[in-house]
Amino acid sequence: MSVIEAIVFYIFAGLLVFSSxxxxxxxxxxxxxxxxxxxxxxxxxxxxxxxxxxLAAVQLVLxxxxxxxxxxxxxxxxxxxxxxxxxxxxHEQIAGFVVGGLLLAGLLVALLNSPWxxxxxxxxxxxxxxxDFGERLLTSYxxxxxxxxxxxLAVMVGAAVLARPEKR
Amino acid sequence: MPSFLHSxxxxxxxxxxxxxxxxxxVLNGFILLLLVPIPLAFAVWKLAPATVxxxxxxxxxxxxxxxxxxxxxxxxxxxxxxxxxxxLSAYIQDRLGPNRVGWGGMLxxxxxxxxxxxxxxxxPARAEKAIFVVAPCLAFAVSLLGxxxxxxxxxxxxxxxxxxxxxVTVTTQVxxxxxxxxxxxxxxxxxxxxxxxxGWASNNKYAHFGGMRATAQMLSYEVPLGLGLxxxxxSSGTLRLEEIVNQQATTGxxxxxxxxxxxxxVLVAAFAETNRSPFxxxxxxxxxxxxxxxxYSAMKFALFFLGEYAHMVTASAFLTAIFLGGWSxxxxxxxxxxxxxxxxxxxxxxxxxxxxxxxxxxxxxxxxTLPRFRFDQLMSMAWKGLVPIGMVMVIIALAMNTVGLxxxxxxxxxxxxxxFGASLAMNVVVIVVTMAIGARRPPVTGRQPNLxxxxx
Numbered sequence: 001m002s003v004i005e006a007i008v009f010y011i012f013a014g015l016l017v018f019s020s021x022x023x024x025x026x027x028x029x030x031x032x033x034x035x036x037x038x039x040x041x042x043x044x045x046x047x048x049x050x051x052x053x054x055l056a057a058v059q060l061v062l063x064x065x066x067x068x069x070x071x072x073x074x075x076x077x078x079x080x081x082x083x084x085x086x087x088x089x090x091h092e093q094i095a096g097f098v099v100g101g102l103l104l105a106g107l108l109v110a111l112l113n114s115p116w117x118x119x120x121x122x123x124x125x126x127x128x129x130x131x132d133f134g135e136r137l138l139t140s141y142x143x144x145x146x147x148x149x150x151x152x153l154a155v156m157v158g159a160a161v162l163a164r165p166e167k168r
Numbered sequence: 169m170p171s172f173l174h175s176x177x178x179x180x181x182x183x184x185x186x187x188x189x190x191x192x193x194v195l196n197g198f199i200l201l202l203l204v205p206i207p208l209a210f211a212v213w214k215l216a217p218a219t220v221x222x223x224x225x226x227x228x229x230x231x232x233x234x235x236x237x238x239x240x241x242x243x244x245x246x247x248x249x250x251x252x253x254x255x256l257s258a259y260i261q262d263r264l265g266p267n268r269v270g271w272g273g274m275l276x277x278x279x280x281x282x283x284x285x286x287x288x289x290x291x292p293a294r295a296e297k298a299i300f301v302v303a304p305c306l307a308f309a310v311s312l313l314g315x316x317x318x319x320x321x322x323x324x325x326x327x328x329x330x331x332x333x334x335x336v337t338v339t340t341q342v343x344x345x346x347x348x349x350x351x352x353x354x355x356x357x358x359x360x361x362x363x364x365x366x367g368w369a370s371n372n373k374y375a376h377f378g379g380m381r382a383t384a385q386m387l388s389y390e391v392p393l394g395l396g397l398x399x400x401x402x403s404s405g406t407l408r409l410e411e412i413v414n415q416q417a418t419t420g421x422x423x424x425x426x427x428x429x430x431x432x433x434v435l436v437a438a439f440a441e442t443n444r445s446p447f448x449x450x451x452x453x454x455x456x457x458x459x460x461x462x463x464y465s466a467m468k469f470a471l472f473f474l475g476e477y478a479h480m481v482t483a484s485a486f487l488t489a490i491f492l493g494g495w496s497x498x499x500x501x502x503x504x505x506x507x508x509x510x511x512x513x514x515x516x517x518x519x520x521x522x523x524x525x526x527x528x529x530x531x532x533x534x535x536x537t538l539p540r541f542r543f544d545q546l547m548s549m550a551w552k553g554l555v556p557i558g559m560v561m562v563i564i565a566l567a568m569n570t571v572g573l574x575x576x577x578x579x580x581x582x583x584x585x586x587x588f589g590a591s592l593a594m595n596v597v598v599i600v601v602t603m604a605i606g607a608r609r610p611p612v613t614g615r616q617p618n619l620x621x622x623x624x
Contacts, residue, residue, distance in 0.1 A: 057350035065357020
């Protein structure tokens, strides 16, 4: 890892941690959404830095351009007062800590037990190319791919049915 | 009225007039700006040719230079575009347009800029301040991001060789990404935020409606945009923008000739994504005051304004690269397709920008010719018109791929004639069928059928 890469990595990693903390402690839901956008963008930048261009683009298109827009959209359409604030109750905090702690423990166990490729900084350009990705999806992993598309199709049909005006 | 602004009756020169109308100052400034860099560059070249060669041989430095050059061009292009738009709208509406500042109004952008800087910044008391300030910056910054992957002038092979005697080749792209078109879609999907956050943070119901409309519109029109681009991806077999341009140049078949329907889809979607008329419902004056930028003033409004124009320039550059052959001179046989010298790159750069200017002029003509859609018309056009056509085009492109009709860069125009003819024929069939279906239906007026008839 060159010096520039290291600097860029620490900038975006710092941004990721910083904005994640702000998602947690924000009281205003739209601001939290904005910090979430920064966090997702930082993840996309880290993926780009790893040479996983396709994943970075998908991260941007799906999460920032799709999921987060829908969150913001939904909040804005359903909010009763212009700036909703939410207060977290104590039992919710405890539940959150328990779930988060379990997740962290699980991730730590998985991370500490997994063999890391050595040397850690080297990523081949070929592994991440879009063409490879597409070919793998349609050959080795065709079943999960098709299942996911089926699921998405079902969701789309369901959404269309729900959104249809009732016939009188 | 403040003393530095024009009043319609008072013709005495204002302080700004005194600066701008002092043609000596302005003229000398222009001459300095234009002429100083040339001897400077020549002197540097004469003094330290080895250093210059070393710098120009590295892709990093060339990328940085292209970044600076294209950003400068775009930012200035915004100003020129605003003037051009005002002049063009004046011509279409039989007015004179701005003609007071500088030579026949040529320096109006400078006056506009000074005006924006001098105006008072108003932040509404109940606005969400941080997001209110961030939103215009986001809108402007995101619209500049797309320029990173545009292949301005193909590759340059320098007249010198490196230490081991190999020719040095650099590309005039800032970043050559293998996800090219996906990057473009990703940037497009981020550009929603500037508008929607501005609308929300203003704490103004009209602004809020404008932001909502803009979001719904951008989300809807991303689908036909994606489908239109998918046709090109399928036929060219790559996501890289520079390869798409190279293919068009070497085969001599521009994508707009082989895939006119896809070009129309992407063009319409690009209009909608830039929020310009006939798709400017987000700032529809009759209904929403000024839409999402109702509460914005001074430089923050100017950022939205510049962002819109920068977005328009980006969209035009993408359309040029994807459909209009990029830097390729003309369809058929392009004499410069395989020439990679620096002077060829200069010609290509100018050709590219000439095409971009033509597309921008088209944008402006459309804006001042067509009336605005109503919101339900807008939605039904996207979902009932463009999306089905786009799906048909994708299926046709897939079928043509399967039977092996795709551009072959190794052959020239004659070798690719079968692909071109078949694709064009299929497109014509789709156009005819669509028009026939459209003619069978009652005309789409968007009138709701359950409303009582209008009383005379």
